[in-house]
Amino acid sequence: MRTKTVFAMTVGLFLTQWLLMSAVEADNWGHWRGPSGNGNAENAHPPVEWSSTTNVKWKIETPGRGSSSPVIWENQVFVTTAIPTGRGDSQLPELDFQVLSYDRGTGKLLWQQSAVIATPHQGTHSTNGFASASPCTDGQHIYASFGSRGVYCYTLAGALVWKRSDFGQMDTRNSFGEGSSPTLEGDKLLVPWDHEGPSALYALDKLTGKTIWKTDRDEPTCWATPLVVNSDSGKQVVMNGQTCARAYDLTTGKELWRCAGQTERPCASPVAADGLVFVGSGHRGSFLGAFRLTGTGDIRGTDKVVWTIDRDTPDIGSPLLSSGRIYFHKGKTGQLSCVDAATGKPYYMASRIPRLDSIYASPIAAGGYVFLTARNGTTVVIKDANDLEIVATNSVDETVDATPAPVDNQLFIRGEQHLFCIEASTKK
Numbered sequence: 001m002r003t004k005t006v007f008a009m010t011v012g013l014f015l016t017q018w019l020l021m022s023a024v025e026a027d028n029w030g031h032w033r034g035p036s037g038n039g040n041a042e043n044a045h046p047p048v049e050w051s052s053t054t055n056v057k058w059k060i061e062t063p064g065r066g067s068s069s070p071v072i073w074e075n076q077v078f079v080t081t082a083i084p085t086g087r088g089d090s091q092l093p094e095l096d097f098q099v100l101s102y103d104r105g106t107g108k109l110l111w112q113q114s115a116v117i118a119t120p121h122q123g124t125h126s127t128n129g130f131a132s133a134s135p136c137t138d139g140q141h142i143y144a145s146f147g148s149r150g151v152y153c154y155t156l157a158g159a160l161v162w163k164r165s166d167f168g169q170m171d172t173r174n175s176f177g178e179g180s181s182p183t184l185e186g187d188k189l190l191v192p193w194d195h196e197g198p199s200a201l202y203a204l205d206k207l208t209g210k211t212i213w214k215t216d217r218d219e220p221t222c223w224a225t226p227l228v229v230n231s232d233s234g235k236q237v238v239m240n241g242q243t244c245a246r247a248y249d250l251t252t253g254k255e256l257w258r259c260a261g262q263t264e265r266p267c268a269s270p271v272a273a274d275g276l277v278f279v280g281s282g283h284r285g286s287f288l289g290a291f292r293l294t295g296t297g298d299i300r301g302t303d304k305v306v307w308t309i310d311r312d313t314p315d316i317g318s319p320l321l322s323s324g325r326i327y328f329h330k331g332k333t334g335q336l337s338c339v340d341a342a343t344g345k346p347y348y349m350a351s352r353i354p355r356l357d358s359i360y361a362s363p364i365a366a367g368g369y370v371f372l373t374a375r376n377g378t379t380v381v382i383k384d385a386n387d388l389e390i391v392a393t394n395s396v397d398e399t400v401d402a403t404p405a406p407v408d409n410q411l412f413i414r415g416e417q418h419l420f421c422i423e424a425s426t427k428k
Contacts, residue, residue: 027041027043027044027407027408028072028073028074028137028139028407029041029070029071029072029073029405029407029412030071030072030073030136030137030138030139030184031071031134031136031181031183031184032068032069032134032136032181032225032403032405033225033227033269033271033318033362033403034364034405037183037227037228037269037270037271037272038271038272038273038320038321038322039318039319039320039321039322039362039363039364039365039403040320040321040322040364040365040366041364041365041366041407043408044366044367044406044407044408044409044410045366045367045408045409046366046367046406046407046408046409046410046411046422046423047409047411047422047423047424048367048369048381048391048392049381049392049394050394050396050411050422051394051395051396051397052395052396052397052398054425055422055423055424055425056420056421056422056423057107057410057421057422057423058106058107058420058421059107059418059419059420059421060102060107060108060109060418060419061417061418062079062081062100062414062417062418063081063098063100064081064082064084064095064096064098064129064131065082065083065129065130065131065416066079066080066081066082066129066130066131066132066402066414067128067129067131067132067179067360067401067402067414068080068081068131068132068133068134068135068181068402068414069134069361069402069403069404069405069414070134070402070405070412070414070419071134071135071136071137071142071405072104072405072407072412073137073139073142073156074104074139075103075104075105076101076102076103076104076110076156077101077103077104077412077419077421078099078100078101078135078137078142079099079100079102079135079414079419080097080098080099080100080131080133080134080135080144080146081097081098081100081129081131082095082096082097082098082129082130082131083095083096084096085117087119088119091123092119092120092121092122092123093119094117094118094119095117095118095119095130096114096117097114097115097116097117097118097130097131097146097149098112098113098114098115099112099113099115099135099142099144099152099154099158100112100113101142101156101158102419104410107419107421110158111157111158112158113154113158113160115144115146115149115150115152115163116146116149116150116152116165118149120148120149121148121169122148122169122170122171122172122175122177123175123177124176124177124178125174125175125176125177127360127375127401128176128177128179129177130146130177130178131146132177132178132179133145133146133147133178133179133180133181134181134225134402134403135181136181136182136183136184136189137156137184138184138206139156140155140156141153141154141155141161142154142155142156143182143184143189143206145180145182145191147170147178147180148167148168148169148170148178149165150163150164150165150166150167151163151164151165151167151182151189151191151204151209153189153206153209161207162208162209163209164204164209167191167193167202168197169197170193170195170197171195171196171197172195172196172221173195173196173220173221173265176221176265178195179223180192180193180194180222180223180224180225181225182225183225183226183227183228183237184206185228185235185237185250186235186250187205187206187207188203188204188205188206188212188250189203189204189205189206189209190202190203190204190226190228190237191203191204192222192224192225192226192239193217194217194219194220194221194222194223194241195220195221196220196221198216199216199217199218199219199220199222200214200215200217201214201215201217201226201237201239201248202214203250203253212253213252213253214253215248215253215254215255217239217241217246218243219241219242219243219244220242220243220265221242221265222239222240222242222265222266222267223265223266223267223316224239224240224241224266224267224268224269224270225269226238226239226269227239227269227270227271227272227277228250229247229270229272229277231275231294232293232294233256233293233294234249234250234251235249235250235251236248236249236250236256236277236293237249237250238270238272238277238279239270240262240266240267240268240269240270240279240280240281241262241266242262242263242264242265242266242281243260243262244258244259244260244261244262245258245259245261245262245270245279245289245291246258246259247277247293256295256296257291257295257296257297257298257299257304258297258298258299259279259289259291259295259298259299259300259304259305260298260300261287261300261308262279262280262281262287263281263282263284263285263286263287263313264281264283264284264285265283266281266283267281267283267315267316267318268280268281268314268315268316268317268318268319268362269318269362270318271318271319271320271321271326272321273321273324273341274341274342275292275293275294276290276291276292276293276306276341276342277291277293278290278291278319278321278326278341279291280309280313280319280328281313281314281315282312282313282314282315282330282331283315283331286309286310286311286312286313287308287309287310287313288308288309288313288314288319288326288328288344289305289307289308289309290305290306290307290308290341291304291305291306292304292305292306306344307343307344308344309339309344311349311350312328312330312331312349312350313328313330313331314328314329314330314331315329315331315332316332316359316360317329317332317359317360317361317362317363317403318362319362319363320362320363320364320365320370321341322365322370322384323365323384324340324341324342325338325339325340325341325347325384325386326338326339326340326341327363327365327370328363329359329363329372330350332358332359332360333356333357333358333359334352334353334355334356334357334359334372334374335350335351335352335353336348336350336351336353336356336363336372336382336388337349337350337351338386338388347386348387348388351388353380353382353390354380354390354393355374355376355378355380355393356372356374356378356380357374357376358374358375359372359373359374359375360375360401360402361373361374361375361400361401361402361403361404362403364403364405364406366406366411367406368383368384369381369382369383369384369391370382370383370384371404371406371411373400373404373413374400375399375400375401376395376399376400377395377396377397377398377399377400377415378393378394378395379393379394379395379396379400379404379413380393380394381393381394396413396415396418396420398415398416398417398418399415399416400413400414400415400416401416402414402415409423409424410422410423411423
C-alpha cells in the first residue's frame with residue numbers, strides 16, 4: 001500500500017513539474033516585435049487565409065483609439081487605448097488612458113484599468129492616436145508607457161504596482177505625437193525619451209520604477225524602440241536616431257559605439273542576429289546599415305560597418321529578420337525588399353505587392369511565411385523565402401496600424417475598432 005502511495009506521489013510530482021515547465025516554455029509574445037525583437041515567431045503556425053468573418057475565433061470591439069500592438073502572455077491579450085471623456089476640444093480632448101486585458105480563448109474583457117485621465121499638451125498626426133506605444137510583459141507584470149502621461153506597471157491581474165509621471169513633457173516634431181515603446185530586459189525596463197527637448201534613454205528598475213541609470217542623447221524626435229542584443233562584452237542596448245545609430249552598455253548606460261548616416265525623424269526599430277545589428281530609416285533619404293557589435297566610438301568608415309543600403313529603406317514599419325533574410329518596405333509604401341542579412345545582397349528590391357498601400361505595421365514571420373499588413377486592413381502572406389511568392393491576400397475590413405502578433409496557431413490583429421483573434425476553424 002505504501003509503495004502505491006509513494007508511486008502515486010512521484011507521478012503527481014512529475015506531472016506538476018511537467019505542467020510548470022510547459023507553462024514556462026509556452027510560446028508568448030510579450031513585446032511588439034516578439035521574444036527575439038526581430039518580428040519572428042519560430043514556433044507559431046497561424047492561418048494564412050482569413051476574412052472579417054472566416055477563420056475568426058473571436059472579434060471584440062475595443063474602446064477609444066490606439067495603434068499600439070497587442071501583446072500576449074499565456075491566456076491574456078493586452079492592449080492600450082485612449083478614450084475621450086467628452087471634455088476638452090476636438091484638437092486636444094481630455095482622454096482616459098487605459099490598459100485592457102482580454103481572455104485569449106474567448107475575447108472576454110478580463111480587466112480594464114484607467115492609468116490616468118489627462119488632456120494632452122500637444123496634438124498628434126491625423127493618422128495617429130494618443131496611445132501608440134505598445135505595452136510589454138515578462139509574465140509577472142504588464143508595463144505601459146503613455147509618454148508624457150507616464151509609465152505604469154500592473155500585475156497580470158490588473159493591480160497597480162507602481163507609476164512614474166515625473167519625466168516631463170515631450171515636444172515631438174511637427175506635433176506628430178508620441179509612440180516609442182518600452183523594452184524589458186532582465187531587471188530593467190528601458191524607456192526611450194527622444195523629442196525636440198532634452199532627449200534621454202532611461203533604465204528603470206522593473207519592480208519599483210526607480211531610475212537605475214539615465215543617459216542623455218544628442219537626438220531630436222525619434223519613434224524607434226530600443227533593442228537589447230548579446231555581445232562578447234555583454235548586453236548592448238541599440239537605438240536608432242537621426243544623428244547616429246548608437247549602442248549603450250545595458251549595465252551602466254555608457255555609450256559604446258555610434259554611426260551616422262540615418263535619415264530624418266527615424267521610426268524603424270533595429271533587428272539583430274549573429275553578431276550584427278541592423279538599423280535603418282527612410283524619410284527624406286534612405287539608409288540601412290549592418291554593424292558589428294565589437295566597435296567602439298565612431299565606427300563610420302571602419303570595418304565595423306559590414307554593409308549599407310542607400311535606397312528603398314523603411315520608414316515607419318520596422319524591418320523583419322527571419323531565416324537569414326531581412327524584409328522591409330520602401331518608406332511607407334507596400335513595395336517590399338528582401339536582402340541577405342550577412343551580405344546585404346538583394347534577393348529582390350522594392351517589389352510591388354497588390355493591395356498593399358500605405359504601411360504602418362511592421363512585417364512579421366511565422367510558420368514559414370511572412371505577413372505584410374497595410375493600413376487598409378489587407379494582409380498579404382508570402383513565403384519566407386529568397387523568391388517572392390504570394391500565398392494569400394486577406395482583409396479584416398477596417399484600418400490596421402498596429403503590428404499583428406502570432407502565437408501558437410493564432411494571429412492577433414488590432415484594428416481601428418476591433419481586436420481579432422485569427423484561428424483556423426474546425427467546422428466542416
